[in-house]
Amino acid sequence: MHDLRALRADPAAFDAALARRGLEPAAAALLALDEQRRAALQALQEQQARRKTLSRDIGQAKKAGADTAALEAKAIALRDGIAGLEARAAALETEIGEGLARLPNRLDPSVPEGPDETANVTLKQVGAPRAFPFTPRQHFELGEALGMMDFPTAAKLSGARFTVLRGALARLERALGQFMLDVHTGEFGYSETGVPLLVNDAAMYGTDKLPKFAEESFRTEDGRWLIPTAEVPLTASVAGEILDARRLPLRMTALSACFRSEAGSAGRDVRGMLRQHQFSKVELVSVTLPEESDAEHERMTLCAETILERLDIPYRRQLLCAGDTGFGAAKTYDLEAWLPGQGAWREISSCSNTRDFQARRMNARYRGAEGPVFVHTLNGSGLAVGRTLIAVMETYQQEDGSIAVPEVLRQYMGGLARITAQG
Structure with a gap:
């Protein structure tokens, strides 16, 4: 606001x-x-x-x-x-x-001009795409050949843009979420939080999802909303409060299911599980003093980057241009992972500073020297679990169709080093 x-x-x-x-x-x-x-x-x-x-x-x-x-x-x-x-x-x-x-947030002066993603600026790249001695396959080709990624059954149960994962791939997805939470809570000081998957209008409005994104969200018959991201309940948890400045920054994280209608995405990423109606994501949210939000934005983005570096997945940081920056954001960094099967960089995390835009909508303040002052709120993916699963599958695929398990995930996989069709 x-x-x-x-x-x-x-x-x-x-x-x-x-x-x-x-x-x-x-x-x-x-x-x-x-x-x-x-x-x-x-x-x-x-x-x-x-x-x-x-x-x-x-x-x-x-x-x-x-x-x-x-x-x-x-x-x-x-x-x-x-x-x-x-x-x-x-x-x-x-x-x-x-x-x-109905009007979007003001952009930070450092946001580059441009109409769309073609004007985004690459700030850095970490790691080089691996050279395969064979033609790398896409994740859905690998998953179906392993018998662990089942799209027909998902379609029978729920329709398009759903996936059933089985066996070691289901466990790998779970392992990724656990690994991310352990890093963010154990090393970066985020507080793990279990959040409701259904929220009311006020929570959606306060986090700038209403009225702008109503068509992209699912609503229940009793008027509540399935969360598009855990950003909504995490950020809205401070709505209407006057916080003690000494408690700031608040850093919260949650692993949750997320739900999006994907309105307007017809024909895009139809194959596979890149663009789903339901997916898992580890969300990072910070509530800060205004003078600290820029530094917190950098810190949050580095936390997300750490996950990719530990998994040894090549990525690049993009500064989004004016035309590609989201409605509520003043400034956004996207992290894009290299997907060998697609031969393309694809977004795997988006970290945004909304400044006081959300705080004004939900009346979230802290007790300043001269009275209540609006806090700044930030949110980011740390990371999108499903997309990270895709990146791991395509990056660690072997010529025989098996998938090597990254070293940092093996403790969550019962020591399993390679996923094969035999399990």
């Missing part, structure tokens, strides 16, 4: 920030509504003052035994007028709030 006072102070800067995202100016329309609201509030105050005076006059007239019928008729008219002004001011405030809620 945007600060209306900042919009009033510099509408040109507000529109310039929207223009960076390719959006039309909005300041004039919002300020016109704000002026109408303020005028309604001013008129309301005047009418309330008149009603107070009139109430006093009626009381004095009754004490004097005078006829108060005319005064009481004026009081009724004032009451009706006040009710109308209250309703108008409330309606205008709602319209302004809805208008602001």
